[in-house]
Amino acid sequence: MADEWDTIIIGAGCAGLGAAVYCGRFLMKTLVLGEITGGTIITTDIVENYPGFKAIDGMGLAKKLEEHAREYKNVMIKEEKVLDIEKKQGSFKVTTEEGDYNGKTIIIASGTEHRKLNVPGEKELANKGVHYCAICDGAMYNGKTVAVIGGSDSAAKEALLLTQWAKKVFMIYRGEKIRPEPVNYQRVINNKKIEIINQTNVTSINGKDKVDSISLDKQYKGKDKLEMDAVFIAIGQIPITSFSKKLGIKTNQKGEIIIDRKSRTNVEGVFSAGDVADTEFKQAITGVAEGVHASYSAYQHINAGNVVLPSGNSNH
Numbered sequence: 001m002a003d004e005w006d007t008i009i010i011g012a013g014c015a016g017l018g019a020a021v022y023c024g025r026f027l028m029k030t031l032v033l034g035e036i037t038g039g040t041i042i043t044t045d046i047v048e049n050y051p052g053f054k055a056i057d058g059m060g061l062a063k064k065l066e067e068h069a070r071e072y073k074n075v076m077i078k079e080e081k082v083l084d085i086e087k088k089q090g091s092f093k094v095t096t097e098e099g100d101y102n103g104k105t106i107i108i109a110s111g112t113e114h115r116k117l118n119v120p121g122e123k124e125l126a127n128k129g130v131h132y133c134a135i136c137d138g139a140m141y142n143g144k145t146v147a148v149i150g151g152s153d154s155a156a157k158e159a160l161l162l163t164q165w166a167k168k169v170f171m172i173y174r175g176e177k178i179r180p181e182p183v184n185y186q187r188v189i190n191n192k193k194i195e196i197i198n199q200t201n202v203t204s205i206n207g208k209d210k211v212d213s214i215s216l217d218k219q220y221k222g223k224d225k226l227e228m229d230a231v232f233i234a235i236g237q238i239p240i241t242s243f244s245k246k247l248g249i250k251t252n253q254k255g256e257i258i259i260d261r262k263s264r265t266n267v268e269g270v271f272s273a274g275d276v277a278d279t280e281f282k283q284a285i286t287g288v289a290e291g292v293h294a295s296y297s298a299y300q301h302i303n304a305g306n307v308v309l310p311s312g313n314s315n316h
């Protein structure tokens with residue numbers, strides 16, 4: 001049998017890297033398999049709510065987490081996509097595009113992918129004016145008119161970032177009132193470049209070779225079509241769990257992995273953390289903390305619950 005890892009962490013975002021740091025400290029032989037090191041947080045320009053840093057760019061925060069995890073010789077991080085996990089005689093076989101790995105425990109921290117709007121034009125005009133990440137693609141729209149679809153804190157942050165380049169940013173939200181963090185709400189309503197259109201859905205994104213307009217399900221200022229150079233879709237995220245289907249991991253209606261207060265899934269030896277799990281508040285700091293918690297539970301599992309906590313408290 002190939003080398004067995006104490007734990008295999010699937011995902012190298014905030015949750016996976018947070019877990020890796022603690023697995024490092026627990027001297028667990030740890031493999032992190034993450035398609036994109038850093039995960040979702042690298043797609044945002046500024047993070048102002050990660051305690052300890054008044055402001056840090058998303059990439060910078062991810063780099064710090066990665067560097068910290070790499071400090072431990074017992075932690076290895078590989079940029080590989082996980083295709084499948086199977087239970088094999090008390091351990092788990094994880095298959096990636098590169099090969100197979102065996103782990104005594106698994107921590108699933110695979111995060112989310114962008115939810116699609118599913119309207120005509122979205123697919124056809126992808127990367128031709130349809131985007132999902134302002135920091136990645138926003139600078140192309142210097143002096144242009146763009147729209148952010150969505151009303152969450154992430155959507156507000158995308159709109160605020162886009163005002164650095166665009167001359168006009170519409171925020172189009174199907175609900176009654178956009179719902180960012182209050183501090184970002186103030187910034188949005190005080191920003192003269194941003195115009196909010198509530199209670200409205202985009203029904204199609206139009207253009208031949210690139211986006212030139214969007215259609216709305218009701219009139220705004222007498223028009224149901226707005227001229228537009230680009231659309232940034234920020235209507236939420238969908239948990240990534242496809243590779244765990246064979247294991248029979250239970251998910252809720254939103255597709256999030258159901259965990260208990262010890263980060264345990266319904267499959268013994270498999271833990272989960274971060275945005276992929278059924279936690280209420282999905283942030284970088286909560287992802288890190290949940291990853292840390294999952295690593296502790298995996299450590300306890302390997303040691304049959306007989307571990308004395310680093311603080312000196314026993315787990316009983």
Ligand SMILES: Cc1cc2nc3c(=O)[nH]c(=O)nc-3n(C[C@H](O)[C@H](O)[C@H](O)COP(=O)(O)OP(=O)(O)OC[C@H]3O[C@@H](n4cnc5c(N)ncnc54)[C@H](O)[C@@H]3O)c2cc1C
Nearest residue numbers: 011012013014015035036039040082110111274275283284
């Ligand atoms: C636009 C935007 C702005 C945000 N701003 C903030 C903010 O200011 N402050 C804040 O606290 N939070 C913010 N968030 C939320 C924050 O980014 C997430 O809560 C956090 O990054 C979740 O971390 P995670 O590790 O759970 O998941 P992710 O960061 O999504 O990481 C998932 C990891 O799993 C990997 N993965 C997925 N599938 C596979 C597979 N099959 N095989 C191997 N690896 C896989 C990914 O490549 C990645 O490494 C923002 C989110 C968005 C979208």
